[in-house]
Amino acid sequence: MPYGYIGSMKSTPGHRDEVVDILLRGVEGLRLIGCQLYVVSVSDTDDVTIWVSEVWESKEQHDASLQLPETRAAINKAMPMLTGEFTGQEVTVVGGLGL
């Protein structure tokens, strides 16, 4: 069954939208490497929290994506604008609507 990842991060004040732009850049290309769903959201209750919900064909494909030069460049670019407060849940997707 598909692999899912539900994560959050916090930007430093004023940098949330810049981080969101980085996260969304080139997202269509993820489809070619096993990503079925990649949803970026922002908190309704503060101005710094960003959520990412992902569905991949396999955990291996998700992990491989993190090693791509473009992914590493994006992470390096975003990191100085993040506080270091991350949450992350690895899950198995069991079904639903819109997959």
Place this chain on the structure above:
Amino acid sequence: MPYGYIGSMKSTPGHRDEVVDILLRGVEGLRLIGCQLYVVSVSDTDDVTIWVSEVWESKEQHDASLQLPETRAAINKAMPMLTGEFTGQEVTVVGGLGL
């Protein structure tokens, strides 16, 4: 922009899959009432945690769905199999792949 909800619940021991079945029943019908995405997942690190990631055209449509007789019946059926430990995040969906 679309409304998102990222929530989790914990089942009592041994009842996770039964709760998942309830959550997935009739999920196709949600599309007709404004739901774009409804992903049900289970934790990779325990046998009781269930995650639901939802995207709706609006918060109003999400809230209205909770008042439907079939939703209320499903909640009533699942509730005795849940521990009462819920998390929930209301978010604004800003983009991604697969929406």
